[in-house]
Amino acid sequence: MSLEQSSNSSFDSQNFDEIDFNNESFEQEHTDTLRIMDNQYVFIVLPSSNIKVVKLQKDTTVSLGKFGTFHTNDIIGKPFGHSYEIYDRDKIKVIRNVAFYEVDLDDSGANNQKTVDDPSKQKLSYQDIEQLKKDGMEGQDIIKKVIESHSSFDKKTEYSKAKYIKRKEAKFSRVFTPVRPTLYSVWEYFFAKNPSKIRDMRIDTLSQMLTLSNVRAYAKLLVVDDTQGLLITGVMERLGDTQFLFQLQIQHLGYGIVLGVHDGEHHNYDIVRYMNFTKKVNNSLMVLSWQQIFKEECQAPFNYQDESKLSQKDLKFYLRKKANYEKVQEARKILWQGGFDGLLVASQYQPESILDTLVPYLAGSRPIIIYHINREVLVNTCVHMRISGKFLYPQITESWLRQYQVLPGRTHPSMSTSGGGGYLLQTIYTSTVLRFRVSIAGVKAVMYTAPIR
């Protein structure tokens, strides 16, 4: 079975290493979490509960397929939280979003004893509805018409009516809601779109990882992320800013450092960009490939040239290459210094080999959390950890999550729920090897000092 290739399907063929996050086109000094801003990613939630991601550029229009189109200028600068209804083709007005409507207690005596499943009950055909839409009829009115044309709508129970209306709203209403990207909304989007790309990691498992590994400001973390950057995004969100400078002249471990080890020659931390992080937060991220972390690899020095002798075009190219080279050297130096506060792993590679490679860079008494969708992989790693003696109480856990529908008179768990969210192996790394000798008097721990690199 071949290793999966890291895919950059959402980007063009541009050399990914050279798209660093400090590119002028979307670097920001500060971000406003209250209002929709130009040049930022925004999630648009549609009535069908589908989510569309859009990078808002002013003076453009966004098409939402059958739900309509709108002008970006109409929402830029508005606060998050409001919903908008499209009318007259592409104009929008603000409407108030409502969670659910109160349904009156059903004492009409209606029940489903005599209901017959018959599509001819609905007099409006698909073409009729399309024509109504073309004529510019508003969503709410279309739904009213659909209800009127249903020959036995009145015979439904109150609850059934409410459910029917909700379904029609999901199809015909022309309301959308812009949502700010946060770790939860970003996860929701990617999990719905393509869960295998994020290794089927569910949000509660991700939250567990971040909590168990004690991700916090001022921490220095080592992360192996094969989930398109979802894990790295979570860590970066919690770390906040940093004041790390290039050239390693002055190194402020401001708010923290994340060192991501990635598969392939270039990283595919696709998800990070959707968060609209500021320049400072993006600076806390450093990346290295599996090849670059080894001292004996990538040793070729950079060909420094006299900058004054280069043409404009060559100079730009040269400076970019130089910056990338220096960034990699920086990251390697940080890695080899060691003393990391935690190791998080969500990777396709065998955890034992990852541990062998990266654990020497961890400080003592620090947490290691390994995520995998398959339990057996972690079981093997758990046994390996027990035998090696350097890991305290390795434990495998699984998070069980169930969502409920809470409506008056209709509260019950969701009819379909997540089958699983992956497994976690958590342990604490001790830099000395613990061996236990059992004697009649009890257990005596004998410590052997393992060489610390």
Place this chain on the structure above:
Amino acid sequence: RTIAPNGHLYTFEYHEERAKAAKQDFEKHGLSDLITTECRDVYKDGFGITDLVHAAAFKQKRIGKICCFSPCIEQVQRACASLNEHGFVEIKMFECLIRNQEVHTIPIYTVKDAVSKIKVQQDKKRKRNEEEASNSKAVKSPKIKQDPPNLYVAKTPTEAKGHTSYLTFATFLPVLDDEIEIIDKANELN
């Protein structure tokens, strides 16, 4: 941990002793810069803070989240009804539990081993009968070495936590003070 270093936490406890103990704990751990502890019954006296709080109060200019932790389903139903009344949206309720997986190394025997085991038992019985009959100790026959392969397995424990509580999340929306502005703009474009 999540809100440091720029955020702030306001916590309200209506039991005086617990409030005091919590405050001391926070000071001991060096967190008193980030946390303000108040002994206050918020149902009666309100929060006493205006629009600084993201995660709890109700007439805000900004979008925010609320999370309710309730052990009983009736509380959840009342909470959801009330949240809806006050204009909260995206009301979601979850229950979440941690399931442990105990890892063991077990030897895995085959049917062949099972048959040998029975034969060994029968042998033992026969020898014992022979010994009793002849009143002498027979020579011990060598034990058949059984060396089955080991399997690494994970097993869920017999008893596990069944319920902690229900978590209800909701989003509250900012005040629609610029609604009129938008309708005017739309009219202009017409």
